[in-house]
Amino acid sequence: MSQNPLPVAERAGAVAGSVKIAIEGVEKRFDARRRIVHALGPLDLEIRSGEFVCLVGPSGCGKSTLLRLLAGLARPSAGDVRIGVRDPRRPLTAMVFQDYSIYPWKTVRQNVEFPLLVNGLSKGERRARADQWLDRTGLAQFADSHPAQLSGGMKQRVSIARAFAMEPEILLMDEPFAALDAQMRFILQDELLQLWQEHRRTVLFITHNLDEALLLGDRVAVMSARPGRIIADLEVPFDRPRTGEIRGSAEFAELEQQLWQLLRAEVEATRGGVDV
Amino acid sequence: MSELMDRPARRDLADGGWANVVERTPGPADLDPARHAARRRRRDTVLRVGAPLLLLLVWQLVSMTGALSPNLWPSPAKVFGAFLEMLRIGLLQEATLASMNRLLVGYAVGAVAGYVVGLALGEIRPLRIALVPIVSALYTVPKLAILPLLLLIFGLGDAPKVILIAMGVFFILAISTVANVIGVAETDREPAASFHSSWLQTQVHVVIPAIVPGTFTALRIACGNALLILVGMEFIQGESGLGYLIWNSWQLYRADRMYVGIVVVAVLGALFQSLVGWIGQRLAPWAQLTDRTPV
Numbered sequence: 403m404s405q406n407p408l409p410v411a412e413r414a415g416a417v418a419g420s421v422k423i424a425i426e427g428v429e430k431r432f433d434a435r436r437r438i439v440h441a442l443g444p445l446d447l448e449i450r451s452g453e454f455v456c457l458v459g460p461s462g463c464g465k466s467t468l469l470r471l472l473a474g475l476a477r478p479s480a481g482d483v484r485i486g487v488r489d490p491r492r493p494l495t496a497m498v499f500q501d502y503s504i505y506p507w508k509t510v511r512q513n514v515e516f517p518l519l520v521n522g523l524s525k526g527e528r529r530a531r532a533d534q535w536l537d538r539t540g541l542a543q544f545a546d547s548h549p550a551q552l553s554g555g556m557k558q559r560v561s562i563a564r565a566f567a568m569e570p571e572i573l574l575m576d577e578p579f580a581a582l583d584a585q586m587r588f589i590l591q592d593e594l595l596q597l598w599q600e601h602r603r604t605v606l607f608i609t610h611n612l613d614e615a616l617l618l619g620d621r622v623a624v625m626s627a628r629p630g631r632i633i634a635d636l637e638v639p640f641d642r643p644r645t646g647e648i649r650g651s652a653e654f655a656e657l658e659q660q661l662w663q664l665l666r667a668e669v670e671a672t673r674g675g676v677d678v
Numbered sequence: 679m680s681e682l683m684d685r686p687a688r689r690d691l692a693d694g695g696w697a698n699v700v701e702r703t704p705g706p707a708d709l710d711p712a713r714h715a716a717r718r719r720r721r722d723t724v725l726r727v728g729a730p731l732l733l734l735l736v737w738q739l740v741s742m743t744g745a746l747s748p749n750l751w752p753s754p755a756k757v758f759g760a761f762l763e764m765l766r767i768g769l770l771q772e773a774t775l776a777s778m779n780r781l782l783v784g785y786a787v788g789a790v791a792g793y794v795v796g797l798a799l800g801e802i803r804p805l806r807i808a809l810v811p812i813v814s815a816l817y818t819v820p821k822l823a824i825l826p827l828l829l830l831i832f833g834l835g836d837a838p839k840v841i842l843i844a845m846g847v848f849f850i851l852a853i854s855t856v857a858n859v860i861g862v863a864e865t866d867r868e869p870a871a872s873f874h875s876s877w878l879q880t881q882v883h884v885v886i887p888a889i890v891p892g893t894f895t896a897l898r899i900a901c902g903n904a905l906l907i908l909v910g911m912e913f914i915q916g917e918s919g920l921g922y923l924i925w926n927s928w929q930l931y932r933a934d935r936m937y938v939g940i941v942v943v944a945v946l947g948a949l950f951q952s953l954v955g956w957i958g959q960r961l962a963p964w965a966q967l968t969d970r971t972p973v
Contacts, residue, residue, distance in 0.1 A: 482702060
């Protein structure tokens with residue numbers, strides 16, 4: 403793909419590094435059988451335009467809830483989220499779910515075309531854009547297969563292709579690689595790095611995996627045990643473009659250790675606790 | 679909360695030259711969950727009770743305008759009068775009892791037989807290959823079409839009616855149980871297999887629980903079907919039951935009594951179905967069979 407309309411659009415009229423997403427005092431409580439579960443917050447976080455932010459935290463801390471709030475799938479119990487919109491005609495957010503969430507009754511191509519159909523693209527445009535992204539994610543030869551015929555890694559590629567094909571302003575990724583084996587995870591992480599470095603956009607990426615957070619993110623925000631708050635927010639110092647090779651550096655190992663120290667107390671606090 | 683009200687960050691976002699700003703703020707359900715849930719329950723109750731009442735009201739008003747022939751469309755008030763009279767002379771109780779007797783016996787026999795056959799066909803492949811086409815073919819034969827045959831064999835008593843109801847229920851249960859059993863996911867079967875569970879243990883601990891939701895959907899569909907066959911047969915043959923009551927009232931130009939019969943059949947059908955649904959929900963708390971309103 404020599405032509406790539408998106409970064410141009412992002413640059414045009416954009417104030418470099420301006421705040422894209424402002425999360426302020428956001429809380430979420432669930433009413434579970436007459437018991438109020440305080441799942442999240444109060445949480446404050448700012449994400450700048452074009453920034454890749456990774457969010458790590460112990461399970462059940464409300465990471466996914468936060469993502470769902472940003473996607474508009476749920477509303478906060480208190481506080482608010484504000485998102486700057488560059489182009490109202492384009493999808494604001496696209497989500498990559500942990501369990502792929504692609505439709506088994508649609509072929510790979512139909513899955514990628516579905517959000518484009520919803521957004522009113524013509525048949526030709528849908529086809530062209532879907533094929534471009536299937537090609538980019540190495541799925542071209544599976545375009546007419548159904549998801550049941552694909553491996554887990556392939557399914558997650560479909561889900562990523564679907565999200566990128568939407569060309570959203572913000573990508574929301576909810577532990578997209580958590581269900582994959584380590585090798586497949588390495589490969590897809592590298593692919594995602596490449597895709598993002600070519601097609602920069604704002605990303606909020608949730609993960610359990612500290613190594614993944616450091617590899618992919620410009621920033622890593624660490625959440626506390628439930629109710630999740632931001633307890634640390636650190637800049638990742640590695641230059642772009644990156645590859646998986648930075649894992650071997652001493653600085654990387656040191657940062658990972660530092661993150662683990664932060665997280666350890668929180669993970670231990672959740673032991674014996676229940677997941678929401 | 680108050681220091682959050684004047685947020686400097688709001689200006690930050692405004693600096694970005696955005697076309698507009700999307701906000702995600704608490705909705706009414708988030709600000710006051712208890713009140714929201716209470717309001718939703720109230721609305722559900724109003725809808726549940728109000729819809730049939732509204733229908734009755736419209737019927738009453740239309741018949742009061744005189745636009746409808748009172749011989750064909752008696753007003754709800756008149757039908758209610760007939761209902762009370764039929765209760766007083768015991769006509770309704772007698773008919774209901776006779777019908778319910780046939781219905782419940784036929785339904786129980788058909789459901790159990792259909793379920794067992796469905797399980798067997800679903801689990802035993804050669805049996806399935808041999809018999810499913812035959813079962814499907816028989817299913818499409820209208821049950822009432824073989825009533826004359828059953829009358830010849832079993833005479834004029836309750837037996838032909840019970841058998842026909844049982845057959846109607848049998849096919850629904852058998853066909854859907856086969857589909858349910860085939861649909862049990864490998865990921866549900868394999869853990870049990872990895873523990874070396876016997877065929878019987880797999881049935882008891884995996885297959886039967888896994889198909890409970892589908893089974894109860896079939897049982898609920900079968901309720902309506904059983905009632906349909908029952909009323910149809912009571913029209914044609916015999917001199918007791920709700921179907922007979924409806925048909926007989928019609929022949930005697932007692933439209934008011936006919937409507938009483940129709941309404942009683944409809945109410946019984948609805949009650950029967952919700953009873954089956956309720957039992958299913960008790961047996962399968964992990965499945966969502968009825969409309970449990972989320973808080």
